[in-house]
Amino acid sequence: MTPAIDIPLKEPTISAAASDAEQLERARIDASTRVPVLMFYASAMVWLLIGTLLTFLVSFKTHSPDWFSEISFLTWGRLRPVLVNVMIYGWSSMAAMGTAIWLMARLCRTTLRHPLLIVTGTWFWNIGVLIGVIAILMGYNTGYEWLEFPPYVAVVLLVAYALIMSWAVLMFRFRRGEQIYITQWYLLGAFLWFPWLYAAAQAMLFVVPVQGVMQAAVGWWYSNNLLFLWLGAIALGTAYYMIPKVIGRPVYSYHLATIGFWTYVLFSSWTGMQRGVDGPFPAWMITASIAATILTIIPVATVGLNHHMTMQGYFPVMRYSPTLRFTVFGAMAYTVFSVVGILISLRSTARYLHFTQATVAYSQMGLYAFFTMIMFGSMYYIIPRLVGREWRYATLIKLHFWASAYGIGLMSLMFLVGGLVQGANEQDPTLPFIESASSVLPYLRGATLAAVLLMISHFIFAFHFGLMLFGLGRTATVPTFLNPVEAEGAEPHL
Amino acid sequence: MRGLAPLFLGLFGTFAFSWVGLTVIPNIQIGALNPQMDEEGTDVYPAPKSGMAQRGRRVYAANGCNYCHSQQVRPDYASADIDRKWGERRSAPRDYLFDRPVVLGQERMGPDLSNIGKRAPSEEEKPAAAPGTSPPAASPAAAQSAPPPNAAPAKPAANAQAASPAAAQSSPPPQNSAAQKPGAGGASPAAANPPAQAAAASPSPSPSASPNPNGIPPLYSEAWHYRHLYSPRSMSPDNVDSTMPAYKFLFEKQPIGGERSADALQLTGADAPPSGWEVVPTYDAKCLVAYLMSLDQSHPLKEVKNIGAAAPAAASSPAAAAASPGVAGSPPPAPPKK
Numbered sequence: 001m002t003p004a005i006d007i008p009l010k011e012p013t014i015s016a017a018a019s020d021a022e023q024l025e026r027a028r029i030d031a032s033t034r035v036p037v038l039m040f041y042a043s044a045m046v047w048l049l050i051g052t053l054l055t056f057l058v059s060f061k062t063h064s065p066d067w068f069s070e071i072s073f074l075t076w077g078r079l080r081p082v083l084v085n086v087m088i089y090g091w092s093s094m095a096a097m098g099t100a101i102w103l104m105a106r107l108c109r110t111t112l113r114h115p116l117l118i119v120t121g122t123w124f125w126n127i128g129v130l131i132g133v134i135a136i137l138m139g140y141n142t143g144y145e146w147l148e149f150p151p152y153v154a155v156v157l158l159v160a161y162a163l164i165m166s167w168a169v170l171m172f173r174f175r176r177g178e179q180i181y182i183t184q185w186y187l188l189g190a191f192l193w194f195p196w197l198y199a200a201a202q203a204m205l206f207v208v209p210v211q212g213v214m215q216a217a218v219g220w221w222y223s224n225n226l227l228f229l230w231l232g233a234i235a236l237g238t239a240y241y242m243i244p245k246v247i248g249r250p251v252y253s254y255h256l257a258t259i260g261f262w263t264y265v266l267f268s269s270w271t272g273m274q275r276g277v278d279g280p281f282p283a284w285m286i287t288a289s290i291a292a293t294i295l296t297i298i299p300v301a302t303v304g305l306n307h308h309m310t311m312q313g314y315f316p317v318m319r320y321s322p323t324l325r326f327t328v329f330g331a332m333a334y335t336v337f338s339v340v341g342i343l344i345s346l347r348s349t350a351r352y353l354h355f356t357q358a359t360v361a362y363s364q365m366g367l368y369a370f371f372t373m374i375m376f377g378s379m380y381y382i383i384p385r386l387v388g389r390e391w392r393y394a395t396l397i398k399l400h401f402w403a404s405a406y407g408i409g410l411m412s413l414m415f416l417v418g419g420l421v422q423g424a425n426e427q428d429p430t431l432p433f434i435e436s437a438s439s440v441l442p443y444l445r446g447a448t449l450a451a452v453l454l455m456i457s458h459f460i461f462a463f464h465f466g467l468m469l470f471g472l473g474r475t476a477t478v479p480t481f482l483n484p485v486e487a488e489g490a491e492p493h494l
Numbered sequence: 495m496r497g498l499a500p501l502f503l504g505l506f507g508t509f510a511f512s513w514v515g516l517t518v519i520p521n522i523q524i525g526a527l528n529p530q531m532d533e534e535g536t537d538v539y540p541a542p543k544s545g546m547a548q549r550g551r552r553v554y555a556a557n558g559c560n561y562c563h564s565q566q567v568r569p570d571y572a573s574a575d576i577d578r579k580w581g582e583r584r585s586a587p588r589d590y591l592f593d594r595p596v597v598l599g600q601e602r603m604g605p606d607l608s609n610i611g612k613r614a615p616s617e618e619e620k621p622a623a624a625p626g627t628s629p630p631a632a633s634p635a636a637a638q639s640a641p642p643p644n645a646a647p648a649k650p651a652a653n654a655q656a657a658s659p660a661a662a663q664s665s666p667p668p669q670n671s672a673a674q675k676p677g678a679g680g681a682s683p684a685a686a687n688p689p690a691q692a693a694a695a696s697p698s699p700s701p702s703a704s705p706n707p708n709g710i711p712p713l714y715s716e717a718w719h720y721r722h723l724y725s726p727r728s729m730s731p732d733n734v735d736s737t738m739p740a741y742k743f744l745f746e747k748q749p750i751g752g753e754r755s756a757d758a759l760q761l762t763g764a765d766a767p768p769s770g771w772e773v774v775p776t777y778d779a780k781c782l783v784a785y786l787m788s789l790d791q792s793h794p795l796k797e798v799k800n801i802g803a804a805a806p807a808a809a810s811s812p813a814a815a816a817a818s819p820g821v822a823g824s825p826p827p828a829p830p831k832k
Binding site for chain 2: 061062063065066069070071072075076077078080081139140141142143144145180185188189192193196197200204205209210211212213214215216217218221225229262265266269270272273275276277278279280281282285288289347351354355356357359360426427428429432433434436437438440441
């Protein structure tokens with residue numbers, strides 16, 4: 001790779017004495033992304049609220065199965081895939097695309113062309129997700145996890161994606177400046193991988209269906225790669241942008257970032273098959289995925305070290321910057337999530353944790369503690385720049401953060417510990433099976449409590465977001481600090 | 495970065511590596527398997543499922559059964575699956591040859607279902623009534639008592655004894671079916687030394703030992719599945735803690751016109767419909783149960799060691815012997831030529 005001196009480590013940071021021309025340019029870029037990105041965020045928020053209500057419903061029904069079970073579309077087995085798909089395609093993907101487009105425009109220093117086409121794409125995407133949700137509720141679940149939408153919905157989503165992302169990629173074509181920042185690597189990768197991944201999975205499952213257990217293999221390959229190479233890549237790219245930007249300091253090491261990026265792509269794309277441990281697959285597939293999962297410790301260590309060294313000495317900034325607080329939480333959660341992933345995929349632990357709630361904990365940590373928290377952080381940064389107002393209530397941001405942090409912490413803990421108990425009981429053949437399912441119920445009740453916390457946090461955030469959207473934010477030149485008094489001495493880069 | 499080519503090649507190449515490595519190459523290896531046959535080309539396994547069972551798989555997926563039930567038996571060295579009598583051997587890719595969608599499952603809030611059809615009582619092989627869906631035939635106690643509450647505690651034992659010779663004159667000996675009728679257990683000397691198959695049919699000892707006041711059909715029979723889908727927590731003391739949702743929307747409540755429908759559910763207590771009404775399964779429910787009854791991975795595969803069948807007692811399991819003569823007790827057949 002290129003020597004570090006070539007690299008514009010300072011590129012994403014605003015120099016304190018930014019010239020007027022530079023600020024004007026940035027304002028122009030932000031103005032061009034305003035409508036589509038807000039459209040993405042607004043759609044994502046609606047899906048998040050739907051998803052959070054479903055989270056509560058699904059969680060509650062796991063321990064109270066007779067609740068609304070007589071209506072076909074409210075049965076647990078239909079609500080759960082709706083929840084998962086709303087969270088992935090509704091909330092996560094739309095928030096990720098919004099953030100990614102904004103970041104791409106900023107980093108390419110070019111305005112977004114044809115924003116209205118992107119808005120059209122957003123509508124298509126929303127309609128696609130809506131059709132898919134209705135189809136699942138009506139009983140047209142395909143039976144493949146994370147791919148429950150009927151194949152015709154995939155066509156709608158791919159068309160929408162083409163409308164959206166072709167312009168994002170074109171921005172890269174029209175970029176100004178020679179340098180490509182690490183965030184752009186992640187974003188470009190995600191833009192390229194998602195359609196390939198989605199189309200390949202659809203083709204192998206529905207167009208030219210593969211035989212027997214290969215369908216499960218394709219499904220797991222898809223869902224893990226969707227988590228890592230689509231959502232995860234955008235989240236990591238966002239963290240690489242936000243952390244240096246907020247604290248006004250370049251990324252610690254470009255070499256570490258390079259190593260982290262390529263090892264991340266290489267290893268995390270090979271995970272997934274550990275979900276079929278000891279199942280009806282050739283052993284080498286499982287072993288390869290377990291090995292790849294273990295090797296993800298390399299990108300985790302390098303990315304984590306890089307962020308840590310960048311933050312070194314600046315951790316107190318987390319006290320007042322909402323963006324930084326959410327983003328750093330997410331970046332740390334990435335480490336925890338990956339380590340948990342390694343631990344539960346080892347054959348010795350998988351014996352107990354396979355088929356238990358621990359696998360749910362793993363997805364939750366990836367989708368929420370890591371990805372969603374970073375997205376929240378980026379939204380706290382980006383939205384004020386789009387609407388020209390600052391967040392109105394620091395208290396609401398704090399409440400949002402703590403409810404989310406405690407909510408996801410509690411939920412992960414409940415599923416992990418519950419899964420351990422469940423698995424230990426399941427592995428003891430002298431106990432009747434029902435012991436194993438019953439023993440996890442107290443933990444599922446705890447998870448419902450966590451779902452309530454998350455619901456509170458999301459409604460607070462949605463309310464705050466609504467205020468911003470309708471121009472009810474603060475008109476101030478200073479960003480909203482979480483702890484205003486202490487922020488006096490801080491660099492105002494939030 | 496000097497030029498974009500390396501970056502794009504890298505983005506493209508790494509992902510292509512994973513795609514080829516985890517989906518394309520395995521597909522070459524296990525994506526075109528054939529059913530296993532013996533030398534004469536008979537005894538084909540697996541066979542495609544019937545239309546009803548095929549549709550039942552769709553119902554299974556549509557209602558998310560696969561989020562709580564797995565359909566894969568792990569090997570004995572890695573799990574307690576075989577100890578739990580969920581199967582006699584680990585599952586192999588060939589078992590899922592015709593499955594679409596394949597519903598291996600990721601979680602076990604409910605038990606594994608790979609062999610749930612095999613674990614049904616064997617007297618269903620030749621029921622006296624018409625083939626297909628015949629819940630009354632599956633539970634003699636219920637067939638004779640028209641109003642559901644009539645299934646008094648004392649009756650099932652007598653009924654089972656009376657019914658079993660008639661219902662199953664051929665392979666299963668009387669004590670076999672007696673051991674499977676939960677109500678007939680207890681003092682019967684025949685049930686005191688149950689054959690291995692009885693253990694296979696009811697993994698935990700309690701269901702067969704517990705008294706059966708509600709006329710519960712034999713474990714994993716068709717009638718049992720219908721009732722379990724309709725009211726999962728009404729089945730036995732073992733099931734009161736079940737977290738399975740009821741699937742009442744797969745059933746219809748209708749007034750009895752003339753005489754009772756043959757497939758009406760035998761319900762008691764709070765589940766029982768008002769008099770003059772009956773609860774019948776919809777076609778989807780029948781398909782789902784047909785699918786469940788078709789789940790059976792007991793046929794030996796040459797690539798997998800048969801753990802359960804290797805145990806001495808289980809080797810002469812009547813059902814296995816009846817299903818595939820000359821296979822169950824003996825070593826697996828020689829691999830077919832092609």
